[in-house]
Amino acid sequence: DSGVTQTPKHLITATGQRVTLRCSPRSGDLSVYWYQQSLDQGLQFLIQYYNGEERAKGNILERFSAQQFPDLHSELNLSSLELGDSALYFCASSVTGDSGNEQFFGPGTRLTVL
């Protein structure tokens, strides 16, 4: 158990809908990362937050947004969902956002768009 929690575990929805994925980092970790893992794209870095501020952006679509709240939990919002958004979404956390920090991964949320 990494100490990172993600809810829900599974999510099934329809095209065009909007969903919110939630992540609680390990106690004491200030940085949160979001990743998308799909069969065809592999593990893609989406976005990183550090202590409530966006720090780095990866391959995140404009239909997706995220935020980190004062209590350090984070939410990833996916809107106008398409079939291709079906994937495993991982959240990870680290103590700070520094380059050498280890990331601790949550168990993931499996999103299925029908």
Place this chain on the structure above:
Amino acid sequence: AQSVTQLGSHVSVSEGALVLLRCNYSSSVPPYLFWYVQYPNQGLQLLLKYTTGATLVKGINGFEAEFKKSETSFHLTKPSAHMSDAAEYFCAVRSSGTYKYIFGTGTRLKVLA
């Protein structure tokens, strides 16, 4: 720009045999390098990391990796494979001064009895 290449999307070894998973990286500045393991239906778990200092890094479960700057490589090895090593392995790079992690496409390790 950073990039990571993992050679071989699938590797099979016999139980007790040497495990060698290859990772080459590209980075214009000193890199931080990581190996993660993912078991079925689970998140990723750090095996080992290289930041600075000793180029041979030992990790959990008997794995180790050597940072070779001249070859831009960070291959993962284990002297003797165990059935429980069957999983997917990801190499990742993060250049100092940046915040983006770049992951390789993963290598699925199969251990044969």
